[in-house]
Amino acid sequence: MKRFDFSSLAVPGVQQLKPYTPGKPIAELEREYGVRDSIKLASNENPLGASPLALEAIREGLEDLWLYPDANGFELKQALAGKHDVEPDCITLGNGSNDVLVFLAQVFLQPGLEAVFSQYCFAVYPIACQMVGATMRVAPALAADSGMPLGHDLRALYQCVGPETRMVFIANPNNPTGTWLDGRRLKDFVGSLPPHTICVIDEAYTEYADSERLGNAASWLGEFPNLVVTRTFSKAYGLAGLRVGYALSNPGLADLLNRVRPAFNVNSLALAAARAALEDAAFIDRSRQVNAEGMAQLRSGFEALGLSVIPSAANFLLVGFDRDAGTINEELLRAGIIVRPVANYGLPRHLRITIGRPEQNRRLLEALDRILETP
Numbered sequence: 001m002k003r004f005d006f007s008s009l010a011v012p013g014v015q016q017l018k019p020y021t022p023g024k025p026i027a028e029l030e031r032e033y034g035v036r037d038s039i040k041l042a043s044n045e046n047p048l049g050a051s052p053l054a055l056e057a058i059r060e061g062l063e064d065l066w067l068y069p070d071a072n073g074f075e076l077k078q079a080l081a082g083k084h085d086v087e088p089d090c091i092t093l094g095n096g097s098n099d100v101l102v103f104l105a106q107v108f109l110q111p112g113l114e115a116v117f118s119q120y121c122f123a124v125y126p127i128a129c130q131m132v133g134a135t136m137r138v139a140p141a142l143a144a145d146s147g148m149p150l151g152h153d154l155r156a157l158y159q160c161v162g163p164e165t166r167m168v169f170i171a172n173p174n175n176p177t178g179t180w181l182d183g184r185r186l187k188d189f190v191g192s193l194p195p196h197t198i199c200v201i202d203e204a205y206t207e208y209a210d211s212e213r214l215g216n217a218a219s220w221l222g223e224f225p226n227l228v229v230t231r232t233f234s235k236a237y238g239l240a241g242l243r244v245g246y247a248l249s250n251p252g253l254a255d256l257l258n259r260v261r262p263a264f265n266v267n268s269l270a271l272a273a274a275r276a277a278l279e280d281a282a283f284i285d286r287s288r289q290v291n292a293e294g295m296a297q298l299r300s301g302f303e304a305l306g307l308s309v310i311p312s313a314a315n316f317l318l319v320g321f322d323r324d325a326g327t328i329n330e331e332l333l334r335a336g337i338i339v340r341p342v343a344n345y346g347l348p349r350h351l352r353i354t355i356g357r358p359e360q361n362r363r364l365l366e367a368l369d370r371i372l373e374t375p
């Protein structure tokens with residue numbers, strides 16, 4: 001069909017918007033490169049697959065697919081309320097936590113208002129803010145030679161906060177760096193914000209992290225009405241394809257988020273699977289264990305190859321090369337290995353690599369060894 005350019009009709013925020021760059025799907029790689037048996041270490045999915053209890057719940061839920069889902073997600077919210085020791089009206093369910101990040105921007109931001117985030121933050125924050133025409137203030141990250149290279153700098157973030165700042169986005173641990181903030185320092189930061197500035201703490205990888213060090217922001221909700229914590233079932237619970245995440249907040253704030261939430265944004269299988277996954281402590285334990293071992297295996301493997309590795313509290317590592325990483329990525333694709341280039345984050349010499357199962361990690365290290373031999 002003849003293409004017609006509608007961009008001048010789009011609202012200003014959309015005119016300049018560049019869509020999110022996702023990890024390459026396995027089927028696409030195999031179609032384009034004619035390779036087989038490929039592995040994907042690109043999107044921080046759980047290499048063990050989905051929680052078995054969640055899969056069982058999905059099988060049981062299939063019969064009811066003709067019915068609309070419970071628009072209020074009653075049972076899942078009950079379970080989440082119990083887990084986090086909050087009332088169910090503190091919860092906003094999302095089609096992935098990406099969904100609730102967009103609700104936050106829609107409800108609280110518009111042209112003339114500001115959002116603050118760090119350099120090397122999760123790409124969805126600027127997309128959500130730009131879409132609604134908010135002004136974005138980007139705090140410089142910690143230096144590459146600091147104790148937490150490329151990590152969030154709370155002092156720099158605080159300096160970006162002004163009278164028009166409605167929102168600060170912080171992922172702990174952060175994606176794509178894997179870096180983290182100390183829980184006590186983060187809590188002090190939230191407490192230092194003015195009441196009209198909402199602090200969104202994105203805990204997508206919290207199940208992998210050491211809660212002693214990073215803290216549990218959900219337990220601070222009673223103290224800070226301007227705190228929002230987001231969580232997801234996409235990472236440790238292994239349900240990325242199902243799309244379910246949520247925000248925890250003060251009920252007054254959740255009420256506003258739920259006004260813009262499409263009524264049936266979380267499907268019935270996702271509601272049932274997420275609820276079952278919450279009970280699957282054994283799966284989370286095993287996932288943490290496999291991740292810790294894989295982290296050690298990859299870290300020492302990368303270091304043996306002379307690569308620089310950023311400290312990570314998540315299920316991936318950001319690896320630095322002494323040259324542009326684009327060609328290395330291309331060679332890995334040819335070898336049937338999908339990792340994540342991060343040039344779009346301003347990191348052209350890095351690759352973000354999800355920690356896989358031991359044999360996947362070994363295959364990646366062997367491929368990298370081969371690729372790096374040829375200058």
Ligand SMILES: *Cc1c(COP(=O)(O)O)cnc(C)c1O
Pocket residue numbers: 044095096097098099122171174175202204231232233234235240243244245
């Ligand atoms: C993966 C990820 C999410 C989760 O996205 P979903 O929409 O829940 O799949 C949120 N925040 C960060 C920082 C992530 O890396």
